[in-house]
Amino acid sequence: MQSVGVLALQGSFSEHLTKLAQLTEVLPVAVKTAADLEQVDRLILPGGESTAISRLLQRTGLSELLKRRVKEGLPVWGTCAGLILLAKNIVGEQPHLGVMDITVRRNAYGSQLNSFSCRQLLPALGTEPLPLVFIRAPWIERVGEQTEILGEYAGHIIAARQGKLLATSFHPELTDSDAVYRYFLQL
Amino acid sequence: MTDRQILNRNLAQMLKGGVIMDVTNAQEAEIAEAAGAVAVMALERVPSDIRRDGGVARMSDPKLIKEIKSAVSIPVMAKVRIGHIVEAEILEALGIDYIDESEVLTPADDLYHLDKHAFKSPFVCGARNLGEALRRIGEGAAMIRTKGEAGTGNVVEAVRHMRTMMGQIRLLQNLPREEWMSFAKEQGAPYELVAEVAAGGRLPVVNFAAGGIATPADAALMMKLGSEGVFVGSGIFRSGDPAKRAKAIVLATSYYNDPKIVAEVSEDLGEAMSGIDIKTIPAEQTFAERGW
Numbered sequence: 001m002q003s004v005g006v007l008a009l010q011g012s013f014s015e016h017l018t019k020l021a022q023l024t025e026v027l028p029v030a031v032k033t034a035a036d037l038e039q040v041d042r043l044i045l046p047g048g049e050s051t052a053i054s055r056l057l058q059r060t061g062l063s064e065l066l067k068r069r070v071k072e073g074l075p076v077w078g079t080c081a082g083l084i085l086l087a088k089n090i091v092g093e094q095p096h097l098g099v100m101d102i103t104v105r106r107n108a109y110g111s112q113l114n115s116f117s118c119r120q121l122l123p124a125l126g127t128e129p130l131p132l133v134f135i136r137a138p139w140i141e142r143v144g145e146q147t148e149i150l151g152e153y154a155g156h157i158i159a160a161r162q163g164k165l166l167a168t169s170f171h172p173e174l175t176d177s178d179a180v181y182r183y184f185l186q187l
Numbered sequence: 188m189t190d191r192q193i194l195n196r197n198l199a200q201m202l203k204g205g206v207i208m209d210v211t212n213a214q215e216a217e218i219a220e221a222a223g224a225v226a227v228m229a230l231e232r233v234p235s236d237i238r239r240d241g242g243v244a245r246m247s248d249p250k251l252i253k254e255i256k257s258a259v260s261i262p263v264m265a266k267v268r269i270g271h272i273v274e275a276e277i278l279e280a281l282g283i284d285y286i287d288e289s290e291v292l293t294p295a296d297d298l299y300h301l302d303k304h305a306f307k308s309p310f311v312c313g314a315r316n317l318g319e320a321l322r323r324i325g326e327g328a329a330m331i332r333t334k335g336e337a338g339t340g341n342v343v344e345a346v347r348h349m350r351t352m353m354g355q356i357r358l359l360q361n362l363p364r365e366e367w368m369s370f371a372k373e374q375g376a377p378y379e380l381v382a383e384v385a386a387g388g389r390l391p392v393v394n395f396a397a398g399g400i401a402t403p404a405d406a407a408l409m410m411k412l413g414s415e416g417v418f419v420g421s422g423i424f425r426s427g428d429p430a431k432r433a434k435a436i437v438l439a440t441s442y443y444n445d446p447k448i449v450a451e452v453s454e455d456l457g458e459a460m461s462g463i464d465i466k467t468i469p470a471e472q473t474f475a476e477r478g479w
Binding site for chain 2: 008009010011012013014015032047048049051052055056059060080081093106107110111112113115116117133135136171174
């Protein structure tokens with residue numbers, strides 16, 4: 001049994017916790033404090049508003065602790081806002097945690113009117129086409145040498161991995177697929 | 188349900204645990220974003236000013252909405268009058284992220300709310316009880332906020348509406364199936380949505396609290412009562428130190444279950460907006476009574 005934390009400050013954390021509860025051998029943990037963060041074996045940074053979550057991480061001091069744990073090898077998966085938090089470079093903005101060698105464009109597809117969903121096969125993440133939900137989503141413009149591209153949609157990178165860090169610009173927590181969860185749990 | 192309706196409900200899910208702040212210009216919008224707001228509501232006047240000035244309150248000038256949109260990266264919402272189809276079409280044409288069909292503005296139609304299914308943009312609507320919430324969802328609202336009484340700085344109506352809504356959900360969950368139809372009839376709510384709430388134990392869309400939240404403690408209280416986030420209108424930019432109060436309300440909303448943090452952020456915030464006793468407002472001047 002491994003404990004998998006979900007940063008529970010703002011955003012779609014309850015959706016992630018519900019998905020984790022459906023998996024075997026996983027103890028879902030809502031992470032709100034330093035003590036919570038110290039004890040988890042893995043961590044998911046959920047969807048939400050990256051500026052809001054980043055401010056909360058800074059004001060609570062969780063930001064520094066999280067960076068330290070990433071350095072020590074904690075597997076972390078960021079979905080949408082979580083991907084933005086992980087990125088080393090954000091077009092036109094200062095980075096937040098800045099731990100993953102990717103360059104991200106926020107709201108890359110436009111406003112809510114441009115949010116969309118689709119199904120696409122991402123061979124690195126599973127053999128079945130995955131339901132992909134993009135809500136005011138970012139995309140990854142470039143990845144560093146150590147970063148592996150896991151998926152593209154319409155010419156833009158939507159999933160990447162660097163060591164034990166995983167980033168997806170879409171929201172598996174809003175779908176009935178657990179493929180990306182299973183991928184993350186074996187990182 | 189169409190993909191568009193699901194995506195619009197999904198955006199509200201991304202706002203959960205957050206604070207949506209009323210702003211009247213680009214500078215306030217930047218303060219709100221820096222404080223950690225998950226979205227801003229672009230308005231010409233905050234509700235307390237609308238209440239003071241009287242007259243007809245309408246959709247804001249598109250120029251103001253555009254300025255606020257270009258000032259921030261978080262979602263921007265704006266209000267239309269109840270039933271005003273063309274104001275809603277204008278906001279959709281501006282590419283607004285969320286439309287609030289709001290009782291704070293003077294209703295344009297005294298019988299019918301908007302057919303929100305006819306739009307691509309998502310809508311949030313106010314409600315005082317479960318029946319009103321389910322009627323709005325039936326019309327296509329992708330998010331609900333309890334109404335409270337906007338512009339009063341008095342949380343009592345927000346509490347009453349949230350307790351009413353959550354109490355009715357708890358009651359419905361415990362009703363045997365044969366009583367659902369009568370419940371739907373009494374509440375004036377679509378039967379299919381009543382059945383959905385009975386089975387799921389929650390509204391089919393995200394539910395925030397609004398109307399009278401003025402302090403970090405107010406925000407935390409609404410979260411404790413079951414709200415999934417808060418709208419703060421006049422409470423921030425009609426207080427002594429808006430930036431500090433905005434930050435404090437953001438933290439109190441995330442950490443509503445941690446009294447130590449709520450205590451810490453409540454310290455030395457300067458003057459809160461002055462409040463109004465609801466009993467002193469003539470019935471015809473309450474905003475919450477608008478909507479059908």
